Amino acid sequence: MRAVCVIGLGLIGGSVLRAAVRSGRRGWAATASEEDAAAARAAGYEVLPSTEEALDRAAAADALVVIATPLPAVGAVLRQVNRHAPTAWLTDVVSVQEPVLESVRESAPAARYAGGHPMAGTDRSGWDAGSAELFEGALWAVTIDGGTGLDAWREAAALALDCGALVVPASPAEHDAAVARISHLPHVLAAVLASVGGDGGPLAVSLAAGSFRDGTRVSSTDPDLVRAMTEGNRAALLDALDDALGRLGAARGSLASTGSLNSTLRSGHLARAGFEARGEHEPVRETVPLDAGHALRRLREIGEGGGRVVSLRGDTAVVELPPAPDDSSPEE
Amino acid sequence: MRAVCVIGLGLIGGSVLRAAVRSGRRGWAATASEEDAAAARAAGYEVLPSTEEALDRAAAADALVVIATPLPAVGAVLRQVNRHAPTAWLTDVVSVQEPVLESVRESAPAARYAGGHPMAGTDRSGWDAGSAELFEGALWAVTIDGGTGLDAWREAAALALDCGALVVPASPAEHDAAVARISHLPHVLAAVLASVGGDGGPLAVSLAAGSFRDGTRVSSTDPDLVRAMTEGNRAALLDALDDALGRLGAARGSLASTGSLNSTLRSGHLARAGFEARGEHEPVRETVPLDAGHALRRLREIGEGGGRVVSLRGDTAVVELPPAPDDSSPEE
Numbered sequence: 001m002r003a004v005c006v007i008g009l010g011l012i013g014g015s016v017l018r019a020a021v022r023s024g025r026r027g028w029a030a031t032a033s034e035e036d037a038a039a040a041r042a043a044g045y046e047v048l049p050s051t052e053e054a055l056d057r058a059a060a061a062d063a064l065v066v067i068a069t070p071l072p073a074v075g076a077v078l079r080q081v082n083r084h085a086p087t088a089w090l091t092d093v094v095s096v097q098e099p100v101l102e103s104v105r106e107s108a109p110a111a112r113y114a115g116g117h118p119m120a121g122t123d124r125s126g127w128d129a130g131s132a133e134l135f136e137g138a139l140w141a142v143t144i145d146g147g148t149g150l151d152a153w154r155e156a157a158a159l160a161l162d163c164g165a166l167v168v169p170a171s172p173a174e175h176d177a178a179v180a181r182i183s184h185l186p187h188v189l190a191a192v193l194a195s196v197g198g199d200g201g202p203l204a205v206s207l208a209a210g211s212f213r214d215g216t217r218v219s220s221t222d223p224d225l226v227r228a229m230t231e232g233n234r235a236a237l238l239d240a241l242d243d244a245l246g247r248l249g250a251a252r253g254s255l256a257s258t259g260s261l262n263s264t265l266r267s268g269h270l271a272r273a274g275f276e277a278r279g280e281h282e283p284v285r286e287t288v289p290l291d292a293g294h295a296l297r298r299l300r301e302i303g304e305g306g307g308r309v310v311s312l313r314g315d316t317a318v319v320e321l322p323p324a325p326d327d328s329s330p331e332e
Numbered sequence: 333m334r335a336v337c338v339i340g341l342g343l344i345g346g347s348v349l350r351a352a353v354r355s356g357r358r359g360w361a362a363t364a365s366e367e368d369a370a371a372a373r374a375a376g377y378e379v380l381p382s383t384e385e386a387l388d389r390a391a392a393a394d395a396l397v398v399i400a401t402p403l404p405a406v407g408a409v410l411r412q413v414n415r416h417a418p419t420a421w422l423t424d425v426v427s428v429q430e431p432v433l434e435s436v437r438e439s440a441p442a443a444r445y446a447g448g449h450p451m452a453g454t455d456r457s458g459w460d461a462g463s464a465e466l467f468e469g470a471l472w473a474v475t476i477d478g479g480t481g482l483d484a485w486r487e488a489a490a491l492a493l494d495c496g497a498l499v500v501p502a503s504p505a506e507h508d509a510a511v512a513r514i515s516h517l518p519h520v521l522a523a524v525l526a527s528v529g530g531d532g533g534p535l536a537v538s539l540a541a542g543s544f545r546d547g548t549r550v551s552s553t554d555p556d557l558v559r560a561m562t563e564g565n566r567a568a569l570l571d572a573l574d575d576a577l578g579r580l581g582a583a584r585g586s587l588a589s590t591g592s593l594n595s596t597l598r599s600g601h602l603a604r605a606g607f608e609a610r611g612e613h614e615p616v617r618e619t620v621p622l623d624a625g626h627a628l629r630r631l632r633e634i635g636e637g638g639g640r641v642v643s644l645r646g647d648t649a650v651v652e653l654p655p656a657p658d659d660s661s662p663e664e
Binding site: 195200204210211220262264271306 | 502521527531533548559602605608
């Protein structure tokens with residue numbers, strides 16, 4: 001199994017190091033946080049004194065380098081990769097994909113890179129908040145663009161699978177657009193709802209119950225963590241915000257002019273039903289030969305269709321796809 | 333204890349009849365739904381063949397009439413009240429307050445009315461969805477406008493307390509404005525989020541996790557029930573929607589121009605913290621003499637301040653108020 005060199009030991013990086021080592025890989029790390037370094041060492045993990053030394057060892061061992069720093073630190077780490085391990089296997093767990101890809105192209109163009117984003121987390125941060133189990137059963141996007149090599153994609157996907165996750169192949173742009181809608185927009189709408197409710201004063205706050213509690217839950221998260229996540233995905237989030245503003249404005253217009261919220265509420269109910277129906281039907285299993293020329297294109301199609309890679313076996317990927325609507329009889 | 337005559341035996345009306353009878357009151361009902369009538373009779377409750385007969389008995393017994401129909405049916409019931417029990421004690425559990433109050437003024441002006449709204453419910457409807465325990469520990473707004481008599485307010489509040497609820501005094505307009513923000517707006521925002529997520533296609537739906545699940549949960553509710561609730565509160569909901577559109581537009585503008593969501597996320601985090609802090613500190617208890625001339629004004633102030641009535645004892649109401657910020661030392 002390929003060794004891993006993790007740069008950054010916060011919640012996600014710290015959990016990757018633990019999960020990778022648990023799966024039988026060799027692993028070491030570096031971090032700018034003395035606190036995280038001390039905690040990881042105390043737990044028996046190897047933390048090198050500097051990113052340079054960690055990368056030198058990665059070059060010698062042909063290890064997979066995992067960038068697990070916040071987005072603003074990625075450029076500096078990539079310039080060190082380019083000096084110390086220029087052709088390393090490389091992935092990341094930063095979250096947003098297009099900005100990281102651009103940075104790789106600019107600063108570490110020879111690295112064998114495929115981006116990654118585990119869809120897991122908690123409201124807490126730092127090494128102590130992590131665990132080897134954080135990714136069990138979670139989805140982990142591993143991205144594919146025109147320049148992605150099949151071997152690099154396999155290395156990143158294999159790490160995700162070893163950590164217990166299921167792999168969703170996607171292009172960086174599609175990934176960023178999707179998470180803007182289902183992960184970043186919810187934070188903005190929750191903040192708006194919390195503020196509009198709070199503006200109602202003590203009577204409104206006093207009467208607030210389940211719908212307000214659920215709709216504002218993610219506003220409990222530290223605003224600085226939410227900023228780092230959402231602001232890094234600015235272009236895609238602006239698109240999602242424009243869609244939301246358009247739909248909310250249409251609801252307002254319809255209520256004002258005709259008194260009806262029918263279209264808004266029915267569309268939302270239908271979309272929520274689609275979300276709830278995920279996984280209700282037995283998925284369709286398929287194997288994708290990874291030695292075929294169009295393997296990466298097929299994997300992207302599978303991700304776009306709501307499918308995921310559940311294992312890699314030799315030269316094939318085992319994937320699960322949602323059943324086509326025609327596959328389910330009306331009785332089911 | 334005063335007998336109750338409940339018109340409408342859906343989730344809320346059916347639960348009021350059960351809870352009132354459980355508290356030791358006499359109770360009977362009428363409903364336009366043969367299904368609900370049959371189910372209530374099978375459970376041992378007295379359902380009269382018509383609203384007229386139920387109201388005739390209410391007049392003879394000086395009972396409290398509880399209107400528990402959907403808003404569109406309220407006008408017709410009130411015209412029957414005016415013919416069969418014109419000076420009856422009267423309350424409602426319809427939800428929105430100002431439209432019901434206007435209807436009472438127009439169609440049953442001699443009734444001794446104070447409006448009510450129990451903040452309880454489930455996603456299901458009809459007699460079978462109800463229970464005697466539905467209101468245990470719930471809040472129940474009992475409204476006060478310029479024309480509300482203290483005796484009528486006491487009758488409505490006593491029913492709420494007998495059903496196990498805590499009473500929040502409020503003006504009809506303040507009540508409607510508050511629920512627009514904390515109960516109706518969450519439904520519209522959840523529908524918008526669900527639709528924008530669904531528009532992201534199978535990849536977005538596949539990657540959706542906790543923040544999307546929580547933010548869209550109420551979109552599972554039957555859209556017709558949500559329409560009846562939200563569209564009936566049109567004026568107040570339009571105000572809340574305008575606030576939400578303003579805040580969402582400001583977030584979009586800030587992200588586009590400066591790249592920052594700081595103000596949006598911090599405001600939301602602060603408002604959510606205020607919601608979470610409800611009930612963290614020991615409330616301040618107070619008794620309000622109900623024979624004083626300003627009793628209703630004082631009760632409204634208590635509701636506006638986030639307080640509630642926890643019991644009625646002879647000529648006093650026992651109330652609980654959130655502690656003033658100065659009351660809690662920094663160590664607490």
